Amino acid sequence: MRLELRQGLVLVLSVLLGLAAVFAVTQTLLSREARSQQEARLEFQLDNLRADIEANLQLGFPIDEITPAQDLIEEAKRNDSTLLALDIFTPEGTSLYSTDRGVIGEPVPEAWLAAAEGAGAEERWTYSSRGETLLGLPIRNDLGETVAQIVSVTSSQELEARESGLKQALILHGLWIVPLALLLAAALAVVLARREGGRFHRAAACLRGENSGGDTATQLEAGAVAAHRNGTRVVERLDDAGRRLEEVENGL
Incomplete structure (x- = not known):
């Protein structure tokens, strides 16, 4: 879901x-x-x-x-x-x-x-x-x-x-209050879901290196950018270590 x-x-x-x-x-x-x-x-x-x-x-x-x-x-x-x-x-x-x-x-x-x-x-x-x-x-x-x-x-x-x-008067009022409240809640849920979903989508893009975050980045996006950069550095170091191992092997 x-x-x-x-x-x-x-x-x-x-x-x-x-x-x-x-x-x-x-x-x-x-x-x-x-x-x-x-x-x-x-x-x-x-x-x-x-x-x-x-x-x-x-x-x-x-x-x-x-x-x-x-x-x-x-x-x-x-x-x-x-x-x-x-x-x-x-x-x-x-x-x-x-x-x-x-x-x-x-x-x-x-x-x-x-x-x-x-x-x-x-x-x-x-x-x-x-x-x-x-x-x-x-x-x-x-x-x-x-x-x-x-x-x-x-x-x-x-x-x-x-x-x-x-009680009957309360129920009669509830017949229009409950649907109205649910409608407002659903509208609010859509707005919040879109906003929160957008944040997660932008953070995922930052993790993939597709977005640098920028000055207006949220804390989540900034963390994703930092994680992407750290991951990139680790990969680069691993590649560098691999190349050195190959050079050592070739020298032997």
């Missing part, structure tokens, strides 16, 4: 590997960013709801007698199509308010309580199960005591659909 062709293939393969690495990293970063933005938006929403409920607690209302709480979570769900449910439950695990009114007064899953208890000082807690993702925050009274937990329930499939949309 010619040197120019090998150089071109190496360059094109390098571009392909580079593009594959860039697309893989970009896809991972986009997925993380989409998930992070979703969680940040939900946490901001929950924090606003919590602030409204805690404001009622400071007025002296017990947590199970805050009438606006039910209206607040139902309005929040109506305004956000990604929400499957919003719930407020006691530290013991009894549902106080819920967008699904059928579960009010019923115990919440034990896994929810375990996730809330495991949050510790971080307050914010998450839990995923059966295609649902939960994000919860504690509700505290004016003494700093946790009197309830407010939790949002979203579909994991919703987030996966968004991530899939980002």
Whole structure:
């Protein structure tokens, strides 16, 4: 295989590997960013709801007698199509308010309580199960005591659909970016191959004594010229030594 062709293939393969690495990293970063933005938006929403409920607690209302709480979570769900449910439950695990009114007064899953208890000082807690993702925050009274937990329930499939949309957009962009990059790489490979091939051809000519190099000779050409001159001197010395040996033989 010619040197120019090998150089071109190496360059094109390098571009392909580079593009594959860039697309893989970009896809991972986009997925993380989409998930992070979703969680940040939900946490901001929950924090606003919590602030409204805690404001009622400071007025002296017990947590199970805050009438606006039910209206607040139902309005929040109506305004956000990604929400499957919003719930407020006691530290013991009894549902106080819920967008699904059928579960009010019923115990919440034990896994929810375990996730809330495991949050510790971080307050914010998450839990995923059966295609649902939960994000919860504690509700505290004016003494700093946790009197309830407010939790949002979203579909994991919703987030996966968004991530899939980002991946599809990335692939669509790749459909024109990759051919363009390969075309540019091929053009660059041709230019570099011709330039490098020309250098080697000129160096080979210098080795054969067909080119003296000149003032603009590259280091490779200068080395080839020097090698040719040294080789010529060696041959001349060998010829001279041969002639002397013949003279010695003739004298004998």
